[in-house]
Amino acid sequence: MAEPFVFFECTPVERMTGRHAKDVVDFLEILKQISSASIFHHMHQYFLKTHVAPPEYPNDFTCWIADCLEEKILAERLANLNPFEFANIEDVRVELIRIITNYLKENRPPRTVREGKEFFFNEGITIVIPTGLVATNLAEFKAALDEVDPSCIYYHFYEARLRLGRKVDDFSCFFSDCFEGECTELAERIRRLDPYMYTAETLKNKLVSLVVSAMEGK
């Protein structure tokens, strides 16, 4: 019998670096030097937080550039960068730098934000906590998904990609290997999801619906 799926949740701790940018040039300079943990935090915390109204773009850098600097073209280019296409965060850094540098070559000197609206670079620490929930079949899996916090989805779906250094999530890995190959179709459906277009909450609902479909043999 395959190993059961063990559900974890996580609690974030936000550490401040004390570094902040007031315009794009500042921002680029800090981006080159800041820790990869900071880049990871700002590219992913959107997926960890629960939102009553999700921000316009799914990462902190883009939101700041769109809302505070009002550099809409640059914001759209950065928003189009899907961090989940990269196997590690250093490659994300290189791509961010490339996009911003090209933008600066093409455009007028950037504006400066007003006081208090600077971009503050933080880092995240993740405390991983077992929920006590496990699943040995699809019914238990669905019941656990109904129970868990969105941080569970973040941990297994988003953070897993970087933690394991592969471009796949824990859920689809589990369904690929378990139940004597009966859930490979479900694994494939989960793997085909575009993670960048969901929040942890909307993704949780989507996963529940995919698991229910699999249970009904659809």
Place this chain on the structure above:
Amino acid sequence: MGLDDYKGISEAGELRAIEYMADKLRGRSFLHVNSTATGGGVAELMQRIIPLIRELGIDAKWKVIKGNKQFFEVTKRIHNSLQGQVGPLTDKMWDTYEKVNKKNGDKMDLDADCVFIHDPQPAMLIEQKKRGIWVWRCHIDISTPDKVMWYLLKDQVKKYDAAIFSVASFAQSLPMPQYMIPPSIDPFSDKNIDLSEAEIDEVFERFKIPRDKPILLQVSRFDPFKDPIGVIESFKMVKKYYDCTLVLAGGTADDDPEGERILADVMEAADGVEDLHILSLPPFSDKEINALQRGATIVIQKSTREGFGLVVAEALWKNKPVIAGDVGGIPLQVIDGVTGHLVHSVEGCAVRIRQLLQDPIKARNMGIMGREHIRRNYLITGHIRKYLALWLSMENPGQDVINL
């Protein structure tokens, strides 16, 4: 009051995380020290948070330093300087600050596994650290401090193992780790607990405020940074189009001569303005503030400078849309166009009030979203979760992912 009472209010995952982390810290000692047992946001928070942490099996204690009038005059000066007012300390003042801290440290049992020292008043207790993790928990806005004051105080602050600030922009250049933890509200405190319509009516009747027209409310000290005169100006603009009432509710402290002066200015600005009520509330008016917030149609917080601005969370928790200045911690709470509006001028404040008075359905929906936003992010349970997570992360240095 225990964690179980928050079931159905806080997220199940949040309560699960607290219980699991608390279990890892069971029997450990967690000491908090501040400078006042009553009055002020920190004391209010300690009164609620310490019993809850104790109930989780952690030996949490709260101690208050003692000082004479001279000491508190010095610490008030430090407090004001850190918030940007110029006011150097004389050698004699530094001496008072050091001596009173030392005297308190000599008498106080500071032996604990984790020690949180709140704000600058007891900051020099770090000199008497013997063991444990020591964290300086700064609740005030020190984003633009008096440079000399901060330079001198920093020598003490950097002896701590870590610092906590409420808003990212309050962070400073410090050698030790700095963390961001916002403050919180407790749904069961006198200021936030549900009230019946009869209780709300009683408070409005006592203050002789008719509830026959929409009520705009700002609750804040009479302080120029809260711009009460700007609120009156906005109200006068709104009054041309909408029949409504404005309530400015605040207090002044006996030892705050500036507050008295601002209140006099506010009274002068209010002269001849109809349907305007100015309430100078005494300390311990939590139930009255609760009722005023619940009876309001729109809550205003037109600050031009702000710490976290927890009064905004209180109003949002009561399903009220909030129109507020885009400063300090306010934009974390007021999501523009979702839970209220962020404004930058007297005119902007007036226009947003008119928009919401004209569209009560939108105003009501914003209030509903506001309560949910606060429930998810700024309740006392989230605060405890963050404190415990921080403690555990500091016991596992150098790790970005900590598996418990």
